[in-house]
Every structure is written in structure tokens, then in C-alpha cells.
Amino acid sequence: MVTAFLVGICLALGQHILYTRLHHRNEDDEDKKVRMVLYGRALAYFSKVAFGGCVILCYRQRIWRTFRERPLSVWSIDQLFLATEDPSLFVNWETLSKAPLAVAMALIIWLIPLATIIFSPGALSFGWYFEISSSNISVPSLNFSAESYKDWRKPVIMADGTKKKSLMFYNTTDAQAASEGWFDYYDKPSSDLTRISLMTAYSGTTSSLNRPDARFESCGGNYNCTFSTTFIGPGYKCEEMASGIGDSGRLVEFGAPFNTSMLVPEGRNVYYADIDIGEYARPQSDNLSSQGGVPLGPIPEELGVFKVEPLLWIGYSINSSERLPDNSPYAVNWTHRYDPRIFRCVHYETRYTVKWNYTEPFFATEVSHDFVAPVIDTNFTRNADGTVNFDDPGPAENFISPRTDVLLYKKISAYHAMGQSLRNFLRGKLELEAPIPGPSYARVYSDITQTRLVSNVSSTPLDNLPDLIQAFYADMVLSLFSAPQMLVVSEQWAEVNRTRYQSTFIYHPEKLWGCYAPVIFLTFIILLLGAWTIWQDGTTWSVGFSRIMVTTRNSTLDDISRGACLGNDPFPLELMHTRLQFGVLNEFSEIEYMAMEGLQGVGHCAFGVPSELSPIRKGVPYAGLKRRSERRAAFKEKVD
Incomplete structure (x- = not known):
């Protein structure tokens, strides 16, 4: 029970961690996006299994305690045994009045999938996220001093193979730059500068020109900045x-x-x-x-x-x-x-x-x-x-x-x-x-x-x-920024404040824990009740076939169930309304009531009518397998 509870908590934390990592993450790959969603749902499903398993184990301990304390009709006993698959016990007044704690635990078993599998994945959704960030990146700038070091005889080549363009054309006293005292001198604005000036004037706008990808280059991506x-x-x-x-x-x-x-x-x-x-x-x-x-x-x-x-x-x-x-x-x-x-x-x-x-x-x-x-x-x-x-x-x-x-x-x-x-x-x-x-x-x-x-x-x-x-x-x-091939266009580092709307995963942790918190709290309470019940009873209980078989070895039950041994539906109503209780039978079989030397007589615990039962006492070894073997060996020796 404790392991199932802790595993459930770990799985819920795993779902939270997964959703936290996906929060505000943009994923363009649709297949990967679907996988991430399925991973979260898988974690939710397994957490349901863990928490539900813990509650079911505790529930089993509780119903056996209920069977010992109160006589119930066979119908109600059936409903309590089948609580995880048959919700009819929630409309049975007998189970509601005589086994309210067990019914409440069964109700929680039914509600856990609603909180974990249905609602918890809703904490992760898709939507437009307004992202605000700040980054120190390289942005376009102007450096007119670059013209100071430009020699028109030696072109400056850009990464794409094009040449950097100067703002002006030069004349010279020696094109080969070989004669003594040669120098270059200004002639007129370059054709590239003239083109930019004309475009600025003719644009008719109240702003400067810029390159088409200026926002992407200046903001460091698809941002506003x-x-x-x-x-x-x-x-x-x-x-x-x-x-x-x-x-x-x-x-x-x-x-x-x-x-x-x-x-x-x-x-x-x-x-x-x-x-x-x-x-x-x-x-x-x-x-x-x-x-x-x-x-x-x-x-x-x-x-x-x-x-x-x-x-x-x-x-x-x-x-x-x-x-x-x-x-x-x-x-x-x-x-x-x-x-x-x-x-x-x-x-x-x-x-x-x-x-x-x-x-x-x-x-x-x-x-x-x-x-x-x-x-x-x-x-x-x-x-x-x-x-x-x-x-x-x-x-x-x-x-x-x-x-x-x-x-x-x-x-x-x-x-x-x-x-x-x-x-x-x-x-x-x-x-x-x-x-x-x-x-x-x-x-x-x-x-x-x-x-x-x-x-x-x-x-x-x-x-x-x-x-x-x-x-x-x-x-x-x-x-000039509209022509990155201009020599004066350079870069500088700047603090860029960026914003953008993007379709991302959006995680609301309050929704996730709003689903899991009641489940964890109620499961923990039920875990305490289950542990307390085990301590009260001094043993653990199960609902397997072998357990049902040994707890129904009662001649009275054999008599009242004659003609209804196929396990078929519909079941005889008279038998369904018979009230049974779980306890120690007052009549023992030969082996069970004969007390041998050095051996204590052991009672048989079984379902029966309340009049033939005595309360089960904690610490008494009812039909323990080891004692039963010893008792049979002693009986055989005595007979021989």
C-alpha cells in the first residue's frame, strides 16, 4: 500500500516536471508534439493505477472489517466485493448505512480516474504565449571611420563574395600608387549613396529605409524588439x-x-x-x-x-x-x-x-x-x-x-x-x-x-x-542600413528587449495540482485507515478465490445455497437477501475441535448467519497453515 502511494506521488511529480519543461516551448514537429502529450497522459494513467491500487488494497482490508462487525445481505456483500466494477452499491441503502466508510472508499476509487486521467492532462494546453526576454546581441550600426582605412585598389570582400561599397568615388594622382608623394582625393558621392539618397527622398515616408529582413537580423530572430x-x-x-x-x-x-x-x-x-x-x-x-x-x-x-x-x-x-x-x-x-x-x-x-x-x-x-x-x-x-x-x-x-x-x-x-x-x-x-x-x-x-x-x-x-x-x-x-554592402554598415553589441507571440505548450501547475492534491490527500487518509485496520485485525485480507473458498466452508451456507451453484445470473432473490456475517463458527469439525496434547484447539472463521458466529479475536491463530499441518500429523499419530 505504501509503495503504491509513493509511486503515485512520483508519477504525479514526473508529469509536473514534464509539463514544466514543455511550458512555453515552441514545437513545430507535429509528431513530437503529439508524443509529448501522450507521455503526459501515460504518466497520468499510471498514477491513476498507483493511487487506485493503494486505495483498493486499503478497501479490501476495510470490507473484511465491515463483514466482521455487521451482518449484511448476500446482495450487499456481493456489491462490496464488486465495488470496483459495479457502482450499484452507491444506491443500496444497506451498504450506505452499514458500511459508509467502505462505500466512501469505493467512491474514491471511481473518482480517481476522473481527477488523474481526465482532468490532469488539461493542465497542459496549446496557445499563443506573449514571450518577453532580453538578450545582449549584435545589432547593425554605422561606423564612418571604416572609410578612413578603405583603399579603392583593394576591395573588401563580404562573406557572400560581394564587395563592400564606399560612400564616395576618388580621383588619384597615381592609379598604381607607385610614384613618390601620390595621394587619392575626393571626387563625388558614389552611385550606391546616390541610389540610397534618391530612394529615401522618393519614398515619401517619414522614416528611413531598411532591409527587408531587418527585424529578424536586428532582433536576433522572429521577435518584435x-x-x-x-x-x-x-x-x-x-x-x-x-x-x-x-x-x-x-x-x-x-x-x-x-x-x-x-x-x-x-x-x-x-x-x-x-x-x-x-x-x-x-x-x-x-x-x-x-x-x-x-x-x-x-x-x-x-x-x-x-x-x-x-x-x-x-x-x-x-x-x-x-x-x-x-x-x-x-x-x-x-x-x-x-x-x-x-x-x-x-x-x-x-x-x-x-x-x-x-x-x-x-x-x-x-x-x-x-x-x-x-x-x-x-x-x-x-x-x-x-x-x-x-x-x-x-x-x-x-x-x-x-x-x-x-x-x-x-x-x-x-x-x-x-x-x-x-x-x-x-x-x-x-x-x-x-x-x-x-x-x-x-x-x-x-x-x-x-x-x-x-x-x-x-x-x-x-x-x-x-x-x-x-x-x-x-x-x-x-x-544606409538598407544596403548592408555599404562599407560604413557595421555591428555593435546592444541590450535588446524582445517580445513575440508564439504558439507553445502552456502549463498551468495550479490545474495539475488542483487535480492531484485531493487525490493525494484522500489516498493518504485511506492509507492510514488501511494501516489502522491491519493493526486492528492483526492480519491482512484479500478477495482472491482461495480466500473466498476457505471463508465460505460452512454447512449452513451449503444448505441455503443448494440449487444455486453455477454462479449464474439471475441469482435466487431469497438467497440474495439472506444476511451473513464473518466470524468464528460455534460448531467445529472433528479435526478443528479436538484438542491434542500440547496443541490448542483452533476455531474456523467463515461467513455464516449471525447466530452461529462468535467474534474474531486478534492474536488467535485461526486455521494457520503451520498449525494445521502440525495438528494433522498429531491426529494421524494418535489414530495409529
Whole structure:
């Protein structure tokens, strides 16, 4: 009994351990998934066998105790013997009233399979699980310093055999890199960068471009995720210089190339950009060959030198939607008030902190800028009359030369190529025909209309244009991630917070132990009752044929059962209602009542009518096999 109880507990623990290991486990193999479920059900079945076996053993001890204490009809005795296969004892008043403990134990035997086999496997199910995890993995990043070490003569090969692409094309003074004092110098943005810039502008979205498998690669699998990356790259820092008609104080101070008179309503331009002052000249010299820009003759001293990074001077006018009063000098041509604004953008080396959010099938970025230092820290000097001399930047020691610091020069070239790609879209102007006499429409002389910086309704610049240009340029930089073959695309380690819904096993331990706890508790109580019954009786009991045979050796039973010895159904009702009890027969056979010398007389225990029985006493060796053998030998000797 104890072994069966402990085995049942071990099997229940085994089912719990199996389900715990399967909890939130994704299994795509359907055959293996079915096997795991069957393993759990097998454990539940065997635990039912163990607990049920323990209760049945205890039940057998109890019914024999009941048979000794109370006379019961043959019908009720039959029902108690057949309790594990015949539930009719639960509707028999005699068994309910005279053997309530045995009936309760029989009821538990019937209920154990319900708890173990039927309900306990329900603790393991399938469903969508929202998995939350965090992992330190390698994510895409940008490293513009990689351009510093790139030699176009020696291609960098990727794992798939393709070549890494640079952000710019170079010219050189010696294609073979053999002559003394040779150097490479910047030519223009590469075709790959131009393609990425165009796609960013033409996408019309408010986010950067990215590769199709970016979520899988960045999140380390089929997850949604968030993480942050930090890198150094180029960025434009924009600052408003004038707001409103006639606001020219800061424009004069910073040497602006135009003022608000160029803009609506005083001028014709709703957008005007002067962004090429100090631009890197192309070609750099008049004596360059068509083969890689090799100079034909002496090499100019300033060949390839970056003296200044062009400033972005941009003016635009915004329709305030407020109607002009009739006495306004601008009411002759305009119906609403336009507010002209001018701002300046400086190209900075910038520390980017990007928060990525991948949520299938979308992604979003939150970019913050930390402007470190100007890409080229020079300014134009002033003439004697205070005007700006755009032909004389300085100081000369801040020029970036390809002859001296080659690593810095190549990185600045990469920044310049990125800035030039943006400036190609900002260059030019938009004129606006006044609504009076009308009609009003925009004349387009700029590629800015191909970007998201212009309204789709009016083809005029959007409000808050300085911030929009900063964000647009940042998205152009981030769009480099869409081309992993770009040299500047690298990797860095980041803490990635990942989530995903997946179809998994879901284990509810409270359901499993909600089934097993009552079974274990009741089985333990019954085990104690069974042990107590064995201690009371001083022996154990069984319901095998041999036990039934020896406990029904009673002449009275022979007399009342004549004509009903086939074990057939239907059984005589008169006999079924006869009340019997288990005890010591008061009449002994010859062998059983003769007391020999040195031997004690032993009674016979059997079923019979209550009037012919005496109570069974603990410790008396009723019909023990050893004593019976001794008694027969002594009797034979006496007779001889």
C-alpha cells in the first residue's frame, strides 16, 4: 500500500516536471508534439493505477472489517466485493448505512480516474504565449571611420563574395600608387549613396529605409524588439536667423547671402536656398586627365583640399491662414498673410543615439542628436566694409588635406558626400504666383518637391522646415542600413528587449495540482485507515478465490445455497437477501475441535448467519497453515 502511494506521488511529480519543461516551448514537429502529450497522459494513467491500487488494497482490508462487525445481505456483500466494477452499491441503502466508510472508499476509487486521467492532462494546453526576454546581441550600426582605412585598389570582400561599397568615388594622382608623394582625393558621392539618397527622398515616408529582413537580423530572430544604438556620423544643425518681414539683424551678423525681401510677400519666392557657397569644386583643376583625375603636369598645391563645408542658407514663407486687412500694402496681390523665415544649417560631426522599435511589419526610430564639432571648422573672412569675403575661408590650419592626415581626410570625405547628397535636393527655389489677379500656383526650380519637406497640397515648404531638414538628413543617414554592402554598415553589441507571440505548450501547475492534491490527500487518509485496520485485525485480507473458498466452508451456507451453484445470473432473490456475517463458527469439525496434547484447539472463521458466529479475536491463530499441518500429523499419530 505504501509503495503504491509513493509511486503515485512520483508519477504525479514526473508529469509536473514534464509539463514544466514543455511550458512555453515552441514545437513545430507535429509528431513530437503529439508524443509529448501522450507521455503526459501515460504518466497520468499510471498514477491513476498507483493511487487506485493503494486505495483498493486499503478497501479490501476495510470490507473484511465491515463483514466482521455487521451482518449484511448476500446482495450487499456481493456489491462490496464488486465495488470496483459495479457502482450499484452507491444506491443500496444497506451498504450506505452499514458500511459508509467502505462505500466512501469505493467512491474514491471511481473518482480517481476522473481527477488523474481526465482532468490532469488539461493542465497542459496549446496557445499563443506573449514571450518577453532580453538578450545582449549584435545589432547593425554605422561606423564612418571604416572609410578612413578603405583603399579603392583593394576591395573588401563580404562573406557572400560581394564587395563592400564606399560612400564616395576618388580621383588619384597615381592609379598604381607607385610614384613618390601620390595621394587619392575626393571626387563625388558614389552611385550606391546616390541610389540610397534618391530612394529615401522618393519614398515619401517619414522614416528611413531598411532591409527587408531587418527585424529578424536586428532582433536576433522572429521577435518584435526595442534597443538603442549610438554612433558618430554627419548631421546638420539648423538655427533660425530671421522670422518676419524686415528681420535682418542676425542675417547681417552672420553674413547671410540674402534677406527676407527675396521671400513672399515682398519677393516671388516661397522657398529659396543658397547652399553652394564654398562648395568643393569639381573638377578640382583644369589639367586633369579623364583616367581617374590624374593631373597632367604639376600637381596643384590645393588639389583635393577641403577648405570649408558649405552652409545651408534657406528661406521660406508660410501661409498663416490669416486674411490680410484691406489697408495692407501686400493686399494688392495677396489674400492671406505670409510669414518669411530664414535659417542656417551647419554640417556637424554628430553623435547619434537611435532608439529602434521593430513591431512586425513596421519599424520606428527615435533619433536624438549630440552635435560634437563642425565637420570643417572654418569660416569666411570679412572685407573692410564688413561684408563677407566668400573667397577667403580660414584659418588655413583647419583645412583638410589629402596629403597630410589621410585617415581624417577620408572620413571627412564620407561626411561631405552625405551632405552633398542632401544638398542636391535642397538647391534651387520655388516661386509662387500671387492669387491676385491669379491663378495662384507654384513654379518649381528645385528638387525639394520630390521630398517629404513640401506639402502635397500646395507644393510649398512645410512649417518647421529646419527641424524637418535635420530629421530628413538623419533618415538619409539611417537609410544606409538598407544596403548592408555599404562599407560604413557595421555591428555593435546592444541590450535588446524582445517580445513575440508564439504558439507553445502552456502549463498551468495550479490545474495539475488542483487535480492531484485531493487525490493525494484522500489516498493518504485511506492509507492510514488501511494501516489502522491491519493493526486492528492483526492480519491482512484479500478477495482472491482461495480466500473466498476457505471463508465460505460452512454447512449452513451449503444448505441455503443448494440449487444455486453455477454462479449464474439471475441469482435466487431469497438467497440474495439472506444476511451473513464473518466470524468464528460455534460448531467445529472433528479435526478443528479436538484438542491434542500440547496443541490448542483452533476455531474456523467463515461467513455464516449471525447466530452461529462468535467474534474474531486478534492474536488467535485461526486455521494457520503451520498449525494445521502440525495438528494433522498429531491426529494421524494418535489414530495409529
